[in-house]
Amino acid sequence: MSGRIPQDFINDLLERVDISEVIGARVELKKAGSEYKGLCPFHTEKTPSFHVIPDKGFYHCFGCGANGTALSFLLEHERMPFQDAIAYLAGLAGVEVPKEAAPTPRDDRRGRLLDMVDRADRWFRQQLVQHAERATAVDYLRRRGVDGAVAKTFGIGFAPPGRRGLLEALGTDDEQRRLLLETGLIGQADDGSYYDRFRNRITFPIRDTRGRPIAFGGRILGDGQPKYLNSPESPLFHKGRELYGFWECRQAVRDPERVLLVEGYMDVVGLAQGGVPEACASLGTAATRDHLEKLFRLAPEVVFCFDGDAAGLRAAWKAARTALEVLEDGREIRLLFLPAGEDPDSLIRKEGADAFRTRLAQATPFSEYLYGELSRDLDLAALDGRARLAHLARPMLEQIPGRLVKSLMLGRLAELARMPVEELQRIFQGARQVEPAMELPREPEPAPPRPETVRRRVRVAREDTATALLLRRPELAAEASAEAMERLAALDAPGSRPGVRLLRALVAQLHAQPDLPAAVLISAWLGTPEHERLVRLAGGAGLPAGELAQGERALQQFREILAMLLDEAAGMRRQILLDRIRTGEATPEEQAEYFALKRASAGVREDSAPVARG
Template sequence: MHDLAHWRQYLAKRFSLRSIVPGRIPQNFIDDLLNRVDIVDIIDSDLPLKKTGRDYQALCPFHSEKTPSFTVSQEKQFYHCFGCGAHGSALGFLMNHRGLSFVEAIEEAARTVGLEVPHEDGVHAPKIDYSPLYEMLERAQNFFVEQLKTHNDRNRAIDYLKSRGLSGGIAKRFGIGYAPDSWDGLMSALGTDEQAIQHLMQAGLIIENDQQRRYDRFRDRITFPIHDRRGRVVAFGGRVIEKGEPKYLNSPETPVFQKRRELYGLYQVKGSNEDISRILVVEGYMDVVALAQFGVTNAVASLGTATTTAQLETLFKVAPEVIFCYDGDGAGRRAAWRALDTALPLIQEGRQAGFIFIPEGDDPDSFVREHGPDVFTSREPIKPLSEFLIDELAKKTNLSSIDGRARFLDLAEPMVKKIPRGSFRQLLAQRIAEIVDLDPHALAPLAGGNRPHTRLARPTKRRGHPSMVEQALKRLLYNPKLANLVVDYKAISGLTDDHAALLAEVLELISRHPNLTTGALVEHYRNSSHYAILEQQLETPLELDDEANAIEFTQAIESLLRKTKPGAFERAKAEMRRRADEVD
C-alpha cells in the first residue's frame, strides 16, 4: 500500500467505507464548469489584474519581472506569460499557483460558482474527516516522547542521542521520542477499542499480518515525528539504536501522508527563521537534527526518496535558494545529478539552486560535529547548479576536439531546454557557447531567442516548418470558433499526416460544443495522451491578428482536404469560402 489510491481501496474493502472511493468526475461536468467559471475572477482573487484592451495584465506570479508580461484572455479563458512561457486554463492556474491537485482545483473552481462536484457513480464526494487520524498520530507522538522520559530502557535511547551530540533542547524542539522494544507497547496504550485500533492501522502505526496478528510498526527505535506545513504530525521515522535493519524505518503512505510532498524539518525551519533566504536539503533525519544542534536551522530532508518536483516547489515558495548537500562519492554525485534534473524546470527568475559536496566518508551529521557549521553557512563551498551541470557534462566529452565540443553541445541542449525562458537560461546558453567556441548568436534559440541554430561545423537537420495539421491545430486552439468554417472534418481523420486524427477529433468536439473556449478545450484533454501535443501548440502565442489567422487556418484545412477523395476538396472549398463570406 504505497500510494493514496491503494490506501483508499484498502480502507473501503476492509471497513466498508464506500465514501472513501469517490467516482470519477464526469468530463461533461468539467466542460460545463469551465464554461461557467471566469478565469479573470479566479486569477484576480490571487493577484490584481489590470484591463488593457480586450485582455488583462499583471506581473507574472511564476517569475520575477518589473514590467507586466502575464496576460489573461477573458474571451479565450486562458492565461499566457510572454516572459517565462507559463500558460493554462483557470484550473491550470489553481494547480500551478496555489499548488492544488486536479481534483482540488475542480472543487475550488466549483465552489466559486456554487456548484457541487458530482461523480460518475452518482455519489457526491463527501468531505472525508481525517481528524481521528491526526488525533491518533498526535497521541502516538506524546506516547513516544513520554517513553523517552520514563521507560525502563530510556537510558539506552538517551545515551545514543548524547553519543550523536544532541542536547535535550534539540530533542525537544524536534519532538524526538522512543518506541519501546515491545510488540504492542503503542497498541496497548492507545488501542483501547476496535475503532481506535482501526485508526492506528489507518495512520500506519500498527501492522496486521496475514494471520491477522497486529503489532506495533516502530519497536526499539528513536522516533522522529514528521509534520505537515500546518504543524500536524502526519507520520514518523524511526532509527535503530544499535545494529539492525533497516537502519531507518518510515511510516507507509496513508490518507494524510504522501512522502513525495512532505519534507522532514520544514515545519521547524519556518518556526526558527523569520527571513529564510536559503534552504539546505540533506538526506537523513539525523543530518537535519545535528545541523540544528550546531546552529544551522535551515536544513530539511527528503523522506527516503530523491527530492521530488512537489517538494522543490514547496521549498522555492519558502526560500529563493535551495542547496543540496550530498556525499562527494559517486553515489552522492549521481543523486546530485537527479536533483539537478528535477530542479531545472523550476529555476525561474529569482530562484537559485546549488550543491555542497561533503568529503567522501562523511555525511552532514559527522562533518558538522568534527568541523563545525561553517561549510553549511558560507557561500564559498557552494557549487552553483550551472557549474555542476557543465562540469558533469565536460567529464563525458573531450573539449579539445571539434567532435568533443559537438558532443558536449548535444548533451547540454536538452538540459538547457528544460529551464524556463529567462536570464538564467540565456546566460547558461552564452556560457555553453563560450565552452564550445561558438558565436553566442548561433545559440539564440537555445537561450530563448529566435535566431537560427548553427552547430559548429557539423551538418544538422533543421527543424522544418510546422505541418499543415500543426498550423491548423494551433489556430483552432486559440480560436475554437474557426471550427465553424470546416465542412468535412471526417475526411481529415482519414489522412496519414501526424496528428490529423487529433485535429479531426477536436473539430468534431467543437461542433458538438460550439461555445468551448481555449481553456475549456485544453482541459478537456488533460487526462488524454493528446494533452502534451496540445500543450506544445500553446507554448508560443499567435503573432497575427484574428483575420489573418482565420485565413491561414482556412488555407491549412484546404491543403489537407486536397489530399482526400477527388471532388471532395472542391466541394468543401466552395462551402468553406461561403461560410467565411457569411462571417465577414
C-alpha cells in the same frame, strides 16, 4: 474559543474580508488595474512580482510561486496559529468566531487520521521521558550532541521495544486499529495479528506545512535493520511531496538567504543543534519537483548537500536533472560535496557553524556542475568533444523555464563550445524544427497512445486549463455530468494524472455547492497538496499567455477540453481492452465493451470527416 471552527464560517469569513487590506498592512502594495502589486514578502526581489487579486480573494507571486488566501498569508507569513488567524480575520470582518462547549469529533476520514497520528506523536514523546527503557534513547541523543531544547523543537520521541506498546495504548477498538493501520503506525502479519511498526527506535515526526504530524521516521537503537524506517505512504503522507524539517525550518528562520537539502533526519537535527537551522531532508527518495518547489518557497537559493562517495555523486546527478525543471529566473542552485567519511551532522560538530556556512557559500554553482559532468569524459580541446557537449546539453537546456537562466546557460555553453552564442542558438532552433514526431505502435485501428506515453504526448495543461476555467466561471461545472467525471477516472488509474483527479473533485464540489466563489473553493483545500496548485491556476500561473478564453468563448473552450479528455479516457480504455484481448485475458463483457468503444470512435471520425462536394 474551543473546538473545531465550522468550515462554513471560514468560507464566509474569507468572502467578507478584503485580502488587500490584510496584506497591505504588512506589505507596501500599489494599485495596478483591478489588482495590487508589491515586493514579495516571501523572497528577496527588486522588481515587484507579488500580486494581490481582491475580487478572487487570493495572492500569487510570479517569482517564487508563493500563493494563497488571506488566511494562508497569516499562517505562512505571520506564523500565526490557526485559531489566532481566524480570530484576527473575524475582528476585521466584525463577526464573532463560533464557540463550542467542547471539541467535536472530526467527521471526515482525513481528520480522524490526523488525530490518530497526533496521538501517536504525543505517545512517542511521552515514552522518551517516562518509559523504563528510555535510557538507551536518551544516551544516543546525548552522544549525537542533541540537547533537550532541540529535541523538543523537532518533537523527537522514543518507540520502545516490543510489538504492541503503541497498539495497546491507542488501538482500543476495531476503528482505532483501522486508523493505526491506515496511517502505517501498525502492520498486520499473515495470521491477521497486528504489531507496532516502530520498535526500539528514535522517532522523528514528519509534519505538513501547518505543523501537523502526518508520518514518522525511526532510527534503530542497536544493530537491527533497517537502520532508518519511514512510515509507508498513506492518505496523509506522500514521500515525494514532504520534506523532513520543512515546518521547523520555516519557524526558525524568517527569510533565509539559502536553504539546504540533506539526506537524513539527524543531519537536519544536527545542523539545527550546531546553529544552521535552515535545512530539510528528503525522505528516502531522490529530490522531486515538488520538493524543490517547496524549498524555493523558503529561499531563493537551494544547496544540495551530498556525501562525496559514489552514491552521493549518483544522487547529485539525479537531483540536478530534476532541478532543471524548476530553474526559474531569480532562483539559484548549488551543490556541496562533503569530505570523505563526513555527513552534515558530523562536519558541523567538528568545524562549527561559521566554517560550515563558508562551505555553503563556496558550494559549486549549478551551471558549473552540470557542464562539468557532461564534459567529464570529453576532450573539449577537440572539435568532436565540443560538438558532443553541445549535443548533450541541448535537451537539458530546453527544460529550463527561466528565460534569463536559460540564456546565460546557453552563453556559457557557447564559451565551452568555442562558437558564437547566436550561431549555437540558431542551430538549436533548427534542430527543434526538424525533429521527427514520435511514432506510435500501429494498431488495427487508429489507437490511442499507451498509458506510459500519454504524459509525453498529451498537453499537460489540458486538465489544468479546465480547472482554471472553473475557478473563474464556477457555473461551468454544470457542463460536466457526474457520469462524465466517472469516465475520466480512467486517466488517473495509475495515479499519474493528479490534475485530472483535482478537476473531478472540484466539479463534484461545485455540483454540491454551485454558488461557491473561487476563494471559498480554494480555502476548502487548505492544508492539502492541492491547495497550492489551485491558487496557482486561479492566478493563471503555469499557463501559456492567452491560454484561457474570455466571455462566452470560455464555455466553448471548457466543452472542447472536456470532450478531448473524455475521448482520451475512452482511447485509454480501448487500449487496455485491446491488450487484454490480444493476450486472451479479456472476458466476453470486456470484448463487447471494446467493440462498442471502437464503433463509437469510428462514428466520431466519420462525423468529423469532410463532406465530399458533388
